Amino acid sequence: MVADQKYSSDISSEQEVIRYTEKLPQSLGLDEQNTRAYKALSRQIWALEKRLEDYYFEYVKLKKKVNLLKAELDDLDECVDRETVVDLIHEIVLSLIGKAGQKECKGSSYSSDSSKESDLVEMVRERKAVPHKQRRKA
Template sequence: MVTDQNHSYIDKHDSSSSTRIFGLDEQNAKVYSVLSREIGALDKKLDNYHSEYNSLKKAVKRLERDVGTQKIELDDLDECVDRETVVDLIHEIIPSLINEKGKSSSDSSNSSEEFDSVKTGSGENNLEKTILALSNELQKMRTEAEWRNETASQAGSNRFSSTSHVSMGQYFEYTDEYETYWVEFTALFNNRRKRESRSPTQMYNILSIEIGLSASTLASFYRHQKSPRRTSVDKIIEWVEKEGNKK
């Protein structure tokens, strides 16, 4: 009798243990299944991050290549034209030629001398126009180089931007009067910008307040892109004369 009771107790104990073990196995299987799904999702995210990283890495290389191209173009331009020296020298030569022409005209006293003065003045006028044309071309190159440099420095704000092709826009032909004040304006603009260590954009904003014209109007006049209105030119002339008297 005792033996039967013992067997009955053992059978119940084994049955209870088996049920408990089976329950644990089933729970573990569910946990394993959930973890497997989560690991799979994480693996997929990791693959996506890796793909995005490769795309960003390629974009950075493209940007570095574009910036490098801009630096090479600027270096080539600097080798062709010493902008700081040549343009400033031309701005110094032109006023001296105008002064010499005025002295030559005032020293004439007879018809023969007047005739010689006319010929001399004509020759100086041709030389003046030649130098002025050269000044315009060099100033245009200088402005374009500065514009390219400023654009390249701002390209970092957009990793997909390309600065390989920067258009200067239309190069507008000015009248002789406008051209004269353009030369003086650009000379004063560049000297002051260099002296105060400012960017072109900063200088446009400062002069916009001083002159009373918009920064875009001053920029288009500086870049020789648009012929300003007469009222705008009058304000620029007033500023040029005022700024020139500070020297």
């Protein structure tokens, strides 16, 4: 409703500007060609102002969305310690690379492989025992 009123007031103000631009050149004695050019330019200016206003509203909406996403990210950061996740992924990748390397070598023993896995499991348990907020500060 408010937007409709604003839009109708914009149209009436545009019409008022056009009427004024018609009278101004006549009173100044300018020719009809200048009058038409001035009208066209006035309409273009009004259209550009309207587009700028639309872009501003879009900017405000996007800014609100960004702020909501930032708040959501902060909430997620409290739940998950990125450093721990990266470390765990790193350890898992290294473990998988080690397994792939051992499969290529026929002379590798199974006991050293299970020993590495148990060490990895123990490291994960130790990390879970210490809350991530304390690990960050350390």
